[in-house]
Amino acid sequence: MLPIQKKLIKYNYSSGNDIKYIVIHDTGNSSRGADAEAHYRYFNGGDRQASAHYFVDDHSIIQVIEDSNASWHCGDGGGKYGISNHNSIGIEICINSDGNYDKAVTNTIELVKHKMAQYNVPIERIVRHYDASRKNCPASMSTNGWAKWNAFKAQIQGDSSITELEEGVQAIGKVIAQSGLRVRDGANIDSKILDVLPYGTIVKIGFTQGSWHNIYFGNHGGWISADYVEIIKKKLDPNNKPATPESLYRVRKTWEDAKSQVGAYKVLDNAKTECDKYHGYSVYNESGKVVYNSGSSEEEQPTPQLKGTEIMGQAKATIEQMEKFLHDANPKAPYYAKVFIEEGALEGVRGDIAFSQAIKETGYFRFGGDVKPEQNNFSGLGATGGGTQGATFKDVRTGIRAQIQHLKAYASQEGLKGECVDPRFNLVKRGSAPYVEWLGAKNNPNGTGWAWPGEGYGFEIITIIEKIFQQQVEENIESKYINRLKELNLISKEKDSFTELTWAEFAELIVKLLDIVVLK
Structure with a gap:
């Protein structure tokens, strides 16, 4: 290379x-x-x-x-x-x-x-x-x-052409499901979802059971529906029997309980590593014989670890980055980033994510849809389409607080820190969408979400926040000095700008500074 x-x-x-x-x-x-x-x-x-x-x-x-x-x-x-x-x-x-x-x-x-x-x-x-x-x-x-x-x-794969199928492979297929095809750990729709294969993915089929194909899936084996696979090449067995798949080490509770399988590995050490994660599990060879037992001392249930961008947590974008991104796109937009950060911090929700969602929902705060600016509803709460305007809130902060609380309802099972102002809070299945990517119901393995069907909804929010992260902003000198004056207890901690000081407060600040100079 x-x-x-x-x-x-x-x-x-x-x-x-x-x-x-x-x-x-x-x-x-x-x-x-x-x-x-x-x-x-x-x-x-x-x-x-x-x-x-x-x-x-x-x-x-x-x-x-x-x-x-x-x-x-x-x-x-x-x-x-x-x-x-x-x-x-x-x-x-x-x-x-x-x-x-x-x-x-x-x-x-x-x-x-x-x-x-x-x-x-x-x-x-x-x-x-x-x-x-x-x-x-x-x-x-x-x-x-x-x-x-x-x-x-x-x-x-090391082949100049796909002419022969390697040993243990019955057929080569292509995924034809437009929205992707789920890989499961058993040959039925109740089995756990291991992953989703995109349209066009080429798969190696080891054998077929009813309307399900068993495929080679990285180091794992898995099952996919035969209804959504186009066979490209097929090996005919002389005895009209499925070709035998290569030897795999399978991690299960028992050999008979195929649905409990959490992985199938070509390398024994990899199977052992996976097995150690689950109390009461064992590694079985192709004959069903136990070759390793879990050493885990803690009871836990095997579930696929589907990662995403967590909604709960501290904001990662700065207020300056958020405002710059928004106002570069819409110079007439209001300055609400600080409120999103404050309200998010109160409930442990990432305010920068809520802000990105508001940009998507309001069209960069231009509105133009069913929801009007005077409703202080920046996330389309209750706006279900067809002219339904949704909820109205008494002021900007309350509207943002409602959005933050609604995100928390989806992302967490923790209680609210403040009084509930979200009129739809109790309609949410708590903790059903901990990741931004799951806010669209079609992308959520739990089948629910903020947007319905909402395919790609959360990913559009991720795209916005990625662009916010790229904003280059100069250091805010005013904020630097305001924060220093707060540290010295010379101004109220509620003040974030010199323009918020009254003339009396400004005069008081001057006197305090003069006193410090005299004392020194």
Whole structure:
């Protein structure tokens, strides 16, 4: 593999990246000279509102964003297909006309293999930009039913063509469910959901049971509905029996209780590590014999750990970043960021998330829908469409407080710190949406949420707050001195600006300062 040249850019990325996917793009730029270096210079030259982790051409690999940070490469899909900026690495293939495209693809394959090994990403999660957003990308691979893409993935697996199925694989299939296909730990709809495979994912089928396929899923085995899989290639067994899957170590309560399975591993040590997380579980070989027992001393129930952006917690964006982002988009917008931060802190809810949601709901505080500005309803509470205006609140702070309380109802089972002003608080299933990404019911495994059906709703809020984080603001000198005067008990802790001081209070401050000077 070519050496990776690290040339980090200053723009268009967000902190944090839980790497589960590798997303392939092409630059769409066939101009002469549009190689990896040229794209680095372009993206380092200003705020482009887009980025990727790597650019690859026929002679170089350039990394412009750390893997641990999220590049802005597939946010146009809103995460509704399971793939987002915060769980993937974005790789751009250069298609400049004066370069060798085939060599650029080969270099990309080597980089992908390297990253797969580094982050334990299975082949099923090497995806196209198309899989994340339905954008025709990489367009250079899209003709003839994505023939070049299929060849690309086959080469990653070490095959020049998909002609023979490896031992233990009965068939190769493609996911055709537009909204993605759930992987379960058993062959029925009541089994636990392990993950969701995006549309177009290529899967290896070990065997079939009724209307369910058992697939190779990274180091795990899993079950998917056969109704949403198109068979690309099939191996016919001479005895008309399913091909036997390769040996896996399965983590279960008992061999007979298949529904309790929390994983199936090719490597015994990996199975042991998983087993230790659950009291009373064991590792079984393919014959059903126990080869390891859990050493865990604490009783716990196995549940899939679905991560997201927690609604509860301290705000991460500053008031200045929030106000700058909003007023760059709408100079006539009110200045409410401080109230969102204060009310959020009262209930332990991230005020910057509530502020981002309000931007989405009000159209950057332009309103224009069923809810009117004078209602002080910044989150559409009770506005169910069809002209229904929803709730009205007596003032701005009460309206924001109601929104904060409603978010807390979804995100937590804790009681409110203040008096309840949210008229719909008791209608919420408490704790059913702890993550921003789950606020849309269609993206929530609990089947509920703030927005209905709300597909992609929470991801749109995440996109807004990511942009807020990128705002460059100068230090607020006034705030610096106001805070220092508060520390010295020279002004009331309720004051946040010199303009809030009355003439009498200002005169009192001068006298106190003179006294300090005289004493010194």
